[in-house]
Amino acid sequence: MRAPNGLRFDANLKWLFTEVPFEERFDAAADAGFTGVEYADPYPYPAAGLRRRLADAGLHQVLINTPVGEPGSPERAGAACLPGRTDRFRADLERGLDYAVELGSDFLHVLGGVRPPEVGHDRAFATFVGNLAWAVERARGTGVCLVLEAQNSRDAPGFLLDTQARAAAVVEALGGEGDGDGALGLLLDLYHVQVQEGDLVTTLREQLPRVRHLQIADPPDRTEPGTGEISWPRVFGTLLDAGYAGWIGCEYRPADGTVNGLSWISELAGVAR
Structure with missing residues (x-):
């Protein structure tokens, strides 16, 4: 779905159109005007x-x-940072790539994982970087871009990548600024940025060169833009000024039904270029 100013939005089918079963959400999204979709767990x-x-x-x-593993398990947010679980990480990555290629997905989000209390941060982070280095090489030639996301500590306590700077450092270390198959970039979720760090527009400007995909929701309730605390015309204007042409994933909890809440796209993302 394109806004009047040209920004391009896709529907996250985990969060939107939950009024119908998952298999019916594809048609519901298309009927609402979306041309792209994303979801965490295919x-x-x-x-x-x-x-x-x-x-x-x-x-x-x-x-x-x-x-990811079962809720409550050490692998509940993936095995990327878990020492001794390299085989599990690689098997999960292979499965994710198989699905991404089969579906024609642009991006595969490699979750950072939750650091176990008994594992020091440095060890967990080194494990994560080592696993990602292998993953980047494995993804080359597939046409799938791997992306990393920092998540806020309120919604995802213990998540290894808890700041944009930390996620960006991994991207830079593994050469993610380059183009082509197997590239690594940032998945920048503006909800997580605002909750964890604030200073949203400054962070957005700093990280956009590394960003491959964006996701949005409005704090504090993770509902649609215009229902919370973010100045969305300022955010969307920043993206337009920077020439951002990628997808923006609508990963929010509709406050009053999915279709009823979509008016924000014309009202808040209708800023003229």
Whole structure:
């Protein structure tokens, strides 16, 4: 879905159109005007079946996440930072790449993982960087860009990547500024930035050269833009000034139904270029 100013938004099917079962959300998103979708967890469904739903609805797959473990398990946010779990990380990465290629997804979000209390930060971070170095090489030639996301400590306590600077340092260390297959970049979630760090526009300007994908929601309730504390015309104006042409994922909890809440796209993202 394009706003009047040209910014391009996709629907996160975990969060939007929850009024209908997951398999029906593809058509619901297309009917609402979206042309791209993302969702964290495609793995309960055969990839071929999801590909057919995308094709039938005329939708493009923008992003999926790597697999994670059961809630409450050490792998609940992935195994990337867990010492001794390299085999699990690599198997999950392989599975994620297989799905991303099958679905034609632009991005595969490699989750940073939750650091166990008994593991020091330096050890967990070194494990993460080592795993990511392997992942970047493995993804080369697939056409899939790997992305990293920092998450706020309120919603994701213990998450290894808890600041944009930390996530950006990994991207820079592994050569993610380059173009082409296997590139590594940032998934910048503006909700997480605002909750964890504030100074949103400054952070956005600093990190945009590394950003491959954006996600949005409005704090404090993680609802649609215009229902919380962020000045969205300022944010969208910053993106336009920078010439951002990528997707913006709508990863929010609708305050009053998905379709009822979509008026923000014309009202707040309708700033003239």
